[in-house]
Amino acid sequence: FTTLVRWVRYFMFLIALLLPSVYVALTTFHPQILPTVLLISIAAAREGVPFPAVMEALLMEFMFEALREAGVRLPKTIGSAVSIVGALVIGQSAVEAGIISAPMVIVVATTGIASFGIPRYNLGTSLRILRFPMLLLAGFIGIYGILVGITAILIHLSCLRSFGVPYLSPVTPETTGYVKDLIFRAPRWSLRYRPKNTAGSNDKRIS
Structure with missing residues (x-):
């Protein structure tokens, strides 16, 4: 059981750090990697969205972090409800307005859920901060930017x-x-x- 929980946490760690960056890199620079049916579905969902994928991700990540911080500082009885309901309402409204695509809402929501599975608060905070430079790297040079970011993180941790x-x-x-x-x-x-x-x-x- 402990091994299973440990692997689940490893997987959630990778999702919390890399999922938005990988999505941005694949949809922007490397669509040939995606299966054709999935690529068509993502392209149809993004039709009419005025922003590039990296701007979508940064906007949604910023809103998610803002809702999380607001929920922490609200009274305990309503804080979690406000953050969850606010995320659902804002995400659905943004999709219906054509500002954000539905796959991006799914990606950011999955990333947020994975970040809640990190047992150490300080580690979770570090991942929340690192997601933004990783997103920028993925938005500029794709998968190669993600590899550069991971290499820089590993070098820093090794020191x-x-x-x-x-x-x-x-x-x-x-x-x-x-x-x-x-x-x-x-x-x-x-x-x-x-x-x-x-x-x-x-x-x-x-x-």
Whole structure:
């Protein structure tokens, strides 16, 4: 069960960071990657929309973030209702007015739902901020911009340290014996040793 939840969170992390950028890149620069039926459906939905896909995404992301912040600062009893109802009403009204396409509303809503699945608030906030430069990169040079953004993020994370421990440990530098608690959650009885970066001389866990 823990492995399943961990993979769901990994997947939601990628959606929260990359889904709007990938949508913008595919519809703007790389439509040949999409299946023909899906491409025709997206093109029909975007017919009459006055903005390019990147402007659509930025506008919807800004409105979603504004509704989220407004919901946080409203009284608890009505805050969540106002943010949810406001998002539904604004999204439906924008689609009917021809300002925003329906697929973009689906993409932004899915991204927002995925961002709620990030267990750490600070990490979720970082993803919310990083979505905007990733969107701009995707809007300018497509998939190549997304790859540039991911590379820059990985380089930055590789240079970080938390209390002297590399931020991406045990991935890099690789910590022997701790990888089985990285992708898959091994049984508790098999996790006998603590991470070498933080264990010190007493590296054996209490059984």
